[in-house]
Amino acid sequence: MERRVNRVVLGLLLGLSLILGSWILLGRAVLAAPANSSINLSKQPVITVTVHLGDEAGALNFEPSQLKFEAGRRYQLHLVNDSPTKHYFTAKDFADGIWSQKVDTGGVEVKGAIHDIEVRSQAYADWVFVPVRSGHYGLRCVVPGHTEAGMVGEIEILGQVF
Ligand SMILES: [Cu+2]
The missing domain is CATH 1.20.5 (Single alpha-helices involved in coiled-coils or other helix-helix interfaces)
Structure with a gap:
């Protein structure tokens, strides 16, 4: 035992x-990786991309639902949930293709590998990362019924760091 x-x-x-x-x-x-620049990738200026998870009327979607990122750039993915229910931003394969610097939820900063994020009603999360590997990745909300209702999206990473 x-x-x-x-x-x-x-x-x-x-x-x-x-x-x-x-x-x-x-x-x-x-x-x-000094591939295309000599600057520190974790300190380069951040590009903010806002994605709404649902809306006030209770729509089950991501807005926008098509996301494009360039490898080697630093992004802040601002996830906002103005809807009455919680939603997930789940993109496991995408998460394997990026280097996550941190997730900031206003008061709490989480560092390290992140695979999916739950955003409660009226809450937000800022995911800061540097895409590394090119590819097409699926995005969905794993709350029961939401994927089926169309709460899905696509993420593309262009280019490659290595
Ligand atoms: Cu959802």
Whole structure:
């Protein structure tokens, strides 16, 4: 029994260190990549992109629903929820193609790898990241029924950092 618990704990630690390790490595690589400039990517001016999750009338959509980012630039994705219910910004594959610097929710800053964000009614979140890998990625809200109702989108990352 104790051995099994130890194994679980060991597995959790291993998983955690892998996630943390890859985040740090990716961050370093991005910061060290002088591909098209000599400036520090984590300190370059931020480009703000606002996305509304639903609206006051209760629409189930992302506005805009088509997002384009350029690899190597720093973005602040301003997620706003003015609707009466909570929504998710879920784009797992997209999250693997970027280096997340932080998520700021007004009072709380979370640093590290982020995969999806829940934005409560009347709340916002600012996701600051640098896209790294080009590709097309799906976006959806995972609240039951919302994806089916059309709360979906597409994200494209152009270019490549490495
Ligand atoms: Cu939703």
